[in-house]
Amino acid sequence: MNPSVPDALPAKTGPLRRGSRTRGWQRLIPALMAGFGLARLHAGEGDQVIVIYNSAVPESRTVAVHYAERRQVPPSQVLGFKLSTGAEMSRAEYRDLLQQPLLVALTNRGLWEVGEVPAPTGSAGSTPRRGVVRARIRYAVVCYGVPWRIKPDPGLYEPEAESLRPELRRNEAAVDSELACLPLAVGGYPLVGPYVNPLYGVTNAALLHPTNGVLLVSRLDGPAPDIARALVDKALEAERDGLWGRAYFDCRGNVEPGLQPGEQMLRQAAEMARLLGLPTVLDTNEALFPVSFPLSQVGLYIGWYGENIGGALARARVEFMPGAFAYHLHSFAAADLRSTDRYWVGPLLQRGVTITMGPVYEPYLGGTPDMTIFISRFVLEGFSFGEAAWACQPVLSWQTTVVGDPLYRPYGRSPSALHADLESRGSPLVAWSHLRLVNLNLARGTPVAEMVTYLEQCPVTRQSAVLTEKLGELYDLQGKPHSAALMWQRALTLDPSPQQRLRLLLLLADRFEKLEQWNDAYETWRTLLRDYPDQIEKPVAYRRLAALAERLEKPDEARQYRQMLETALPQGTNPPAAKAL
Template identity: 55%
Template sequence: MSANEVTSRRSRRGQEAEATAHQPIRLLTSAATALLLSLASPCSAAPGDSAIVLYNSSVEESKATAAHYFTARGVPANNVIGLPLPTSETMTRKEFREQLQEPLLKALAERGLWKLRADALTREFNLTNSPAVTESSIRYAVLCFGVPLKITRDNSLAEASAEKLPPELHRNEAAVDSELAALPLAAGRHQITSALPNRNYAATNPAALHPTNGILLVARLDGPTAAIARGLVDKALVAERDGLWGRAYFDARGIRDGGYLTGDEWLRKAAETVRRFAFETALDDTAPTFSAGFPLSQIGLYAGWYDGNVSGPFTRDKVEFLPGAVAYHLHSFSAHTLRSADKNWCGPLLAKGATATLGCVEEPFLAGTPDLGVFFHRLTAAGWTLGEAAYAAQGSLSWQTTIVGDPLYRPFGRHPGELHTDLLKRRSPLVAWSHLRVVNLNLAQGTSAAEMVGYLNEQAETKTSAVLLEKLGDLQLKLEKPELAVESWDKALANQPTPQQRVRLLLARAEQLTKLGREIPALVAWQELEKLLPPSPELNRVKERLEEAKVRLKPKK
């Protein structure tokens, strides 16, 4: 055998060995991404002709917001309705009935959008009755900036049917949205004291959420300014095209029993649903809400409770909401006003960049707030629209909840496999998030961390993505390889992480450097964190670790 033959065979064997070495990764890549393709096809996009757009003709910005939505969603002109309404956020029950409820009902019938039962306006109201609407070409109502937010209490209205209610429920104030949502049920002739049971609560078929089944899916384009309100549909459309990405954060209170347990159970269920849906998910199950130092980065989804006013990381000048982000803080008065960028919760969340939120205009009691487990399941895993998910999550109508955002917004309307391919074709940096989804889907299905490390190492995007490099480091740490984890996090820090991602990376890196006994780089990391963090428990922890590092580095006598 000649030297050339030996060299040639060695070369072939080397090529074969290299091919064999890479084959499992190629097979893994195929199997891993196949999970995206195997996911159920989501529901199709809600068309613009399935909605009416309602604006306040007494407010120019309201009309402009309606025109913006009309164009963005392709709503037919016949579905755009302007009514002269009060210009404040509140209206009386009389104003609601005479200026909004009755004229809207008339317009819907005259324009052929609704057909009512012949006896709709004469029969005695009963929850067991079939709805007043027998035919409807619309399912959604979009209330535009300038349409009043809430109906004030009217103590002069007494209803015999309400006499048996507990004293605390002898109230008739309500969110305009929630009151209009019940319009198909009895053409506005229902009991207004307390709340009405929502017959569509926890619905599993989105088609059931229809006026002929007693519900109109009402939401509003609103916020501290008209520009913010108009931007809600713009950001929704971006997310529908490019995907809603980012991380999910749930802030529970660590409740294990008592009357408020339900709220925490909703949040835990929501967190588990979203984690299985392949979001990078953080659940804080302790009593305090997220502090100002909590590294809340790249927010796609958020829910928590129970602070009266916007707090913690949401008070920063810049909050890292991604386009399409859905954020909700459960509090009795979270939507008491939408005109403030620093009071309550809904207005501030919208001002900081959230695309959709929910809230209560007055005290709803916990059972009268949206079931977050249902809401996040329908929005994510089921692929429903914001309007569908929000109303399936509510046990009550004619009550206190308002939904702010485009009700047609369907953040997960595109098939994940199709979206992944599209992002790759466009060379979009967002494909990194899609790769992260592949990893998390596989982990949720029981694939090992080692296999997912192999997947990430094969992707070209991993080399330059702070998102993927952070995940790679997390998996390496899980595999008890802290040196490799620190190396990956160092690379992530060198690839333009967001400010809050940088804080999270530095915290993880400093802890591992300390455990590895690499005292000087650990000291430098703690010092950098001390400069970055605001006053918070996180800063206090960093200062403690910094002092400990200084003691260890102090020369021994």
Template identity: 50%
Template sequence: MMFERRCVGRAFVMKRIGLFLGFLASLASALGATNAGEGGSVVVVYNANLRESKELADYYAKRREIPANQVFGFDLPSNETMTRKEFQDRLQQPLLKKLEKAGLLAFRPDAKPAGKKTPTEVVRPVEAAVRYAALCYGVPLRILADPKLEEDGAASMRPELRRNEAAVDNELALLPLRHSPIPLFGPLLNRTFGATNASTLNPTNGILMVARLDGPSVEIARGLIDKAIQAETEGLWGRAYFDARGLTNGSSKVGDDWVKGAAEITRRLGFECVVDDRDERFPVTFPMSQIAFYAGWYEYDGQVSGPFTRPQVEFMPGAFAYHLHSFSAQTIRSATQNWVGPLLDKGATATMGSVYEPYLEFTPNLAIFFHRLIHLGFSFGEAAYACQPYLSWQTTVVGDPLYRPFAKKPLTQHENLFQRKSKLIEWSHLKVVNINLANDVPSTELIQYLIDVPELQQSSVLLEKLADLYFSGSKFDEALEAYKKAARQPSSRQQKIRVILASARTLEFVGKQEEASQTYQQFVKDFLDYPDLAGIYRKLVSLAEQLKKPGEKEQYQRELDRLGSPLPPKS
């Protein structure tokens, strides 16, 4: 045995955890984030012409304890688009009137602003009992462009921004300002952009945080509520995947900067992170397991691709997934078109997207989103609006706006998992290791930490991490043993694929070609639907050559021919 579990007492283990997580616990404690009793801060909007829209609104109100007098139905179109007039006459103005009548928003006229030559009365929001609005499945998604609408000042706007189409929720976000004249063309500056104090995201500061409980079906929309509450209760656990493009200059580099910034924040806060820095997207063969976070961009045809096209995608309860594309949310009623609908269909709990062309600089700043959500403990709605530099534009926010996955202190959460004997504690241990790796604690100490963890021997998650640490320290025999043991433990399908292939590659690396060949042979038997079997057979052909087994080489070559993927010619 290259490693063994030591029998250690609970007090010793908890002391070690306390030492490793102490600084993070103090940060979380100072935030005082909470998701308790926030139901009163939400107004729920549904389409009165769709039974399932009202049913979803009632379900959300029940689960989040939202008062019945804060649930409003309106006579709305049943499709995803509405005209500007329909938006104003059937949703925007009626909602504003109901909020005022119910005492949920109060306004006061101010004297004309200093410097104005013409007397102008400005009506400002002064009191607000609600901060969020949740639009239920059936409420339209997009406001169509109105080419007949003429406004002063439009001519001074950049030509590509002289447009008045918008996302319904992004336009409603400025509802508290609608008693005063504000332009409909172009994006408007978000006064709360970059906020670090969540309380500033308030209608009294001109913003209503609007999100959608929506998706390809009402069942999927309902699931957004359930999965958010589950993650609040049990924690948001899993891995983080970031798909950058490897840009080093040019105006588009800012998109890469956002993705990489989000990845660095997530890594330092304890998540297992993978960053793809190539221009291509993650391939369909990539073993994307146990997804807590995904953020990436771009795909020129605008259609979902890579691992997200597989029949099963391993989103964890509470997962946030976002793909930046100009038309990622052109529709969200489809499980196959664009990005937002398919991500929701495959199990994501929260996302954002663009309903029309937004242009890169007017899209959400991902680094800010991840920092506010994970580090500062913002709700999904708060993080989504703190990261948007502009409003009255093209971004739609999909998910429970109250969803607050990081309200609990890490130590408290770990203790709760320990008391409940929850298997999820393996993820908390993984977070301990990753936080300390990010703070330059020697990997040898963290290897010892993992060996001391009682859950190690039954945890594929922790065994894989142990193997990775051994490998990075050039302890290849120990790494192999840990990979093999991880592969034997219950795990998700994609993690098992990754661990087995890591084991096979390590065997090749240390010169154990015979055992590597046996591992690949077993792999093709166990994973007949693996999307790159041809790649595995090419490895088997190469290994058969090295082992001087012409019969096996011929057999694997026939499999390659059957798959229609012959070996490339030797150079």
């Protein structure tokens, strides 16, 4: 059972309008909306939310109250239940202390109405069943302190499970995924194995509703209560200012046949991000992004398949932008939400991610979220995080937990309206809006020369490290290496982020050598060693510095770097001779 991967990306809209060479950058701004099928903002959705906390954990209520205040959830829709205080609960505890009391509360408080649900059209022999016929709520927010795993129950037997493959005859599950089936619990549904999501891939967000069998569940959680509490604050900040930054996809390259659907899914998600104008980096090496990789200004990260957080993402400080989404596909990515260094979901939240998801037990590849659908719904269609997260789940009553504010909708406003708002406030984030416009045009075949003119004439470029670096990249594509280097040098003076600065220095070190600017190359490598000692690959730097010192007739320094190279290499390794440049 593999996830459904679309055969093709959604059809592109027509080309964006292009400006003339005279102040053409101004006329491109209204065209920002052209690449999007739907952009909307749903104000006042707090009344569609129930907030669930564990009354046995004081911090759980604190997180719940904070969320309710920020999202204006009515007090009558904040519900506490006395539950276990660890990571797991039994099937019996879930049923008796959470599911059934919650069903009663929703009915008694008039938050939904239960009745006879007609059989689906065309289902011969089916009879009406009991279900939710009307509902005032769509979302459930589960707060820090509520267990996230339901333990397997060896005494639970369902005859129909015999038709499942042996590895799927299991009844352990994520609490969130089971709660997503709460509307189905009114009439009963099988607990053994995954339950096919009837709304998988839906393009109409309004269909994601309890009357159609799905409650949109997400949790505010993480290694500590303050991390859980801050998730809604970061979501609201990104709703105001937009979710910006770069999109990183960490694929694996050549994989065995059974894993190819996962690799294909991630690559298609990367292509969709590129077509939507996100600055996209696709890595196809089997290893994770290494520690030395300049992972800068991360708005979106999707990768697989390491057991624990590692490489560039394991650094204590990762440049996650406000509102950032990160997802690493691994069987136990969310098994331990309290850990800061084991698995993925907990460590990602510790490092600043706003929204994420992952399995708490083995889901198998076919039971994992489809990231192509997620990006399409979240970015292109303007779905809320809760809507997009459950539209991309092929199955329910299974293993995925969803973490973050489900109301979070950073792409709810039209891009042109957000751009105008950022401009009116003088926000430096408007540079990212210009960058996205440039990328959208390039993705639709606009000549590079036109986008060079756009950036040259745009006043924001002169104050933005982000746009100046992009202009250098475009000069490079035009075969203008000196102009590219000049722009990258200028970007260094425009307050780049630490990791953007690292990338610029690496670009310049390589470019200076190709341009035979030996002294500039030498000083750039020295700067890299001085300022990024824990990140730069020292053997590479020492080797380059030794060769450059010889070129510059600095024999003492060349000898020093050769000695440092010998020390940096593993014992027994003979360092290659420094090559002449």
